[in-house]
Amino acid sequence: MASIHPTAIVESGAQLGENVTIGAYTVVRSQVRIGEGTTIGPHCVIEGRTTIGRDNRIFQFNSIGAVPQDKKYAGEPTELHIGDRNMVREFCTFNLGTAQDAGVTRIGDDNWIMAYVHIAHDCQVADRTTLANNTTLGGHVHLGDWVTVGGLTGIHQFVKIGAHVMVGFGSAVSQDVPPYMLVDGNPLAVRGFNIEGLRRRGFDAGAHRRGQADAPPAVPQGPDLPAGPRGHRGAGPRGAACRRRRGADERLPRGRDARHRALIRMDAAAPRFAMVAGEASGDLLAGLLLGGLRARWPALVAQGIGGPKMAAQGFEAWWPHDKLAVRGYVEVLSHYRELVGIRNQLAERILAAQPDVFIGVDAPDFNLDLETRLKAAGIRTVHFVSPSIWAWRGKRIEKIRNAVDAVLCIFPFEPEIYAKQGIDAVYVGHPLADAIPLDVPRAASRAALAIGDETVVALLPGSRRSEIQYIAPRLFAAAAEMAALRPGLRFILPVVPGLRHLVEPLRKLHADRVKVELLDGRSHEALAACDVTLVASGTATLEAALFKRPMVIAYAMHALSWQMMKRMKYQPWVGLPNILLRDFAVPELLQGDATPERLADAALAWLDDPAALRGAGSASRAAPGASPRHRARRHRCDREDSCALSSSA
Numbered sequence: 001m002a003s004i005h006p007t008a009i010v011e012s013g014a015q016l017g018e019n020v021t022i023g024a025y026t027v028v029r030s031q032v033r034i035g036e037g038t039t040i041g042p043h044c045v046i047e048g049r050t051t052i053g054r055d056n057r058i059f060q061f062n063s064i065g066a067v068p069q070d071k072k073y074a075g076e077p078t079e080l081h082i083g084d085r086n087m088v089r090e091f092c093t094f095n096l097g098t099a100q101d102a103g104v105t106r107i108g109d110d111n112w113i114m115a116y117v118h119i120a121h122d123c124q125v126a127d128r129t130t131l132a133n134n135t136t137l138g139g140h141v142h143l144g145d146w147v148t149v150g151g152l153t154g155i156h157q158f159v160k161i162g163a164h165v166m167v168g169f170g171s172a173v174s175q176d177v178p179p180y181m182l183v184d185g186n187p188l189a190v191r192g193f194n195i196e197g198l199r200r201r202g203f204d205a206g207a208h209r210r211g212q213a214d215a216p217p218a219v220p221q222g223p224d225l226p227a228g229p230r231g232h233r234g235a236g237p238r239g240a241a242c243r244r245r246r247g248a249d250e251r252l253p254r255g256r257d258a259r260h261r262a263l264i265r266m267d268a269a270a271p272r273f274a275m276v277a278g279e280a281s282g283d284l285l286a287g288l289l290l291g292g293l294r295a296r297w298p299a300l301v302a303q304g305i306g307g308p309k310m311a312a313q314g315f316e317a318w319w320p321h322d323k324l325a326v327r328g329y330v331e332v333l334s335h336y337r338e339l340v341g342i343r344n345q346l347a348e349r350i351l352a353a354q355p356d357v358f359i360g361v362d363a364p365d366f367n368l369d370l371e372t373r374l375k376a377a378g379i380r381t382v383h384f385v386s387p388s389i390w391a392w393r394g395k396r397i398e399k400i401r402n403a404v405d406a407v408l409c410i411f412p413f414e415p416e417i418y419a420k421q422g423i424d425a426v427y428v429g430h431p432l433a434d435a436i437p438l439d440v441p442r443a444a445s446r447a448a449l450a451i452g453d454e455t456v457v458a459l460l461p462g463s464r465r466s467e468i469q470y471i472a473p474r475l476f477a478a479a480a481e482m483a484a485l486r487p488g489l490r491f492i493l494p495v496v497p498g499l500r501h502l503v504e505p506l507r508k509l510h511a512d513r514v515k516v517e518l519l520d521g522r523s524h525e526a527l528a529a530c531d532v533t534l535v536a537s538g539t540a541t542l543e544a545a546l547f548k549r550p551m552v553i554a555y556a557m558h559a560l561s562w563q564m565m566k567r568m569k570y571q572p573w574v575g576l577p578n579i580l581l582r583d584f585a586v587p588e589l590l591q592g593d594a595t596p597e598r599l600a601d602a603a604l605a606w607l608d609d610p611a612a613l614r615g616a617g618s619a620s621r622a623a624p625g626a627s628p629r630h631r632a633r634r635h636r637c638d639r640e641d642s643c644a645l646s647s648s649a
Contacts, residue, residue, distance in 0.1 A: 053084035068121035083109040182352040192354040270299035272355040278363035280463035281539035283307030288431035371403035436546040445528035454490040462536035470556040476510035477596035491516040494523040550606040
């Protein structure tokens with residue numbers, strides 16, 4: 001028995017099934033038929049020759065079965081058919097069909113139709129679609145099974161959209177879309193296959209690569225309905241059109257084929273790369289790598305997470321690189337949810353775009369999990385800059401095996417480590433050897449920074465926010481100590497773009513009486529111009545060695561992170577120059593040892609040793625490009641990077 005609110009109006013002739021609920025102030029006209037178990041909310045109008053199936057839920061303020069918004073409509077007895085188990089949210093409008101087409105607007109089963117959706121006359125919506133808020137379907141539009149349409153999207157009349165298509169938010173669809181595609185934009189553009197959607201429905205994610213995903217019709221053609229004015233056929237009677245068709249599923253093979261896991265040769269003129277580089281050092285290396293890749297493929301497309309150095313090479317950054325500039329267990333935990341959210345969203349975008357190769361640049365804690373997921377989906381994955389498994393956390397080798405097809409190594413001893421584990425690895429050299437000239441432009445850099453005969457100390461506290469928090473105060477305080485002992489010193493600190501607001505207050509707090517000049521970037525000029533540098537452990541230490549500058553390496557982090565990380569290292573050194581030389585060629589002052597007094601004493605010791613200054617310090621021997629063997633490798637790194645990427649396994 002139907003439940004009808006006392007304020008509702010149900011005209012004589014309307015047919016209501018068992019357990020139908022009609023809400024307050026709703027109007028149901030005489031030619032309406034509603035199947036059992038359907039709930040109609042308050043303030044709705046259901047009119048015309050409208051048939052609604054079983055177990056639907058229609059929320060308040062909907063207009064269903066109104067006459068078409070078509071000037072040719074002259075009151076013909078056309079219809080609206082709605083299937084079973086549909087969810088229709090607030091303020092939707094569904095119109096009757098017209099005599100110019102099949103005469104029926106049809107909505108299938110199990111659809112999720114959100115607020116303010118308009119479905120115009122003669123539309124044919126199949127099963128299990130999702131239409132997000134403010135989606136508008138013009139007249140005669142056909143949607144196949146499992147189509148998802150993002151909010152604020154308009155679909156032009158007579159457009160057909162095939163099964164399993166995903167249309168992105170805010171798109172303008174004025175052309176037909178083949179099945180299985182991911183499309184978005186205005187004008188509309190194909191972004192790849194809807195891999196994530198297909199995977200969620202149990203399809204083999206690698207099938208599209210094997211060319212076996214031939215497409216079924218977007219909507220089943222009804223044998224008993226005439227062609228419309230543009231040759232489009234209707235969706236057939238309700239029983240045939242609105243039940244789920246299995247043909248689309250059966251055309252995608254279920255078995256996994258190992259062939260899609262292999263490296264492939266990229267012969268295309270415009271290969272597509274997805275890349276992730278975290279923090280400033282990764283952006284620098286990735287920018288150099290992109291320069292070499294673009295020399296090989298001028299029309300390449302590169303997208304993902306990156307910074308200004310990558311952008312200068314035409315990279316499209318979906319997220320800025322500084323989102324990943326976090327180091328240390330405690331520090332990562334405080335950003336964990338944000339980082340995981342970014343990684344999940346990024347994975348979906350990459351799976352949709354289907355690039356030729358994904359390149360993770362350093363940032364192993366972020367990239368390896370992402371690479372594992374992409375590789376499992378059939379995307380070729382390359383990791384550039386080997387994780388320091390030879391220094392600490394060696395068990396990561398198994399994770400690397402599962403995550404990547406190849407590793408591009410920047411140090412010559414690394415490929416042998418991977419070869420013993422059966423992992424493809426290539427020594428490509430360090431891109432910085434190309435970026436930093438053999439003959440250091442000291443005079444030009446000092447002139448560019450307006451430095452005369454002063455003795456200059458460069459402070460490089462790192463590019464991560466946590467490094468600014470824990471290391472910058474110690475370097476500023478060390479500068480104050482040095483200035484007190486030697487008043488004529490000049491201090492410069494290159495600031496990573498976007499972090500000046502963090503650095504400036506620390507300068508005022510710890511070195512208020514010392515003139516420390518903050519530079520906007522320009523770290524290479526600062527290193528070339530300085531007489532000694534206090535530098536955070538990381539890529540900057542290798543840059544200092546390439547610039548042949550004496551250095552004192554410092555590092556500090558949250559106390560708990562330090563306790564956890566120091567137990568995992570295998571070697572006594574943390575600075576790259578010392579690791580390469582396997583000796584304490586330059587001082588390392590870490591955590592509790594990195595006091596302002598000890599940092600100042602170590603830096604002044606360099607300045608007090610003229611022989612060390614003339615020889616640029618023994619650490620310069622560690623720099624790729626400083627020895628004859630590495631001179632031969634200059635101007636080859638970028639070329640070998642691109643060659644390694646285009647070789648087959």
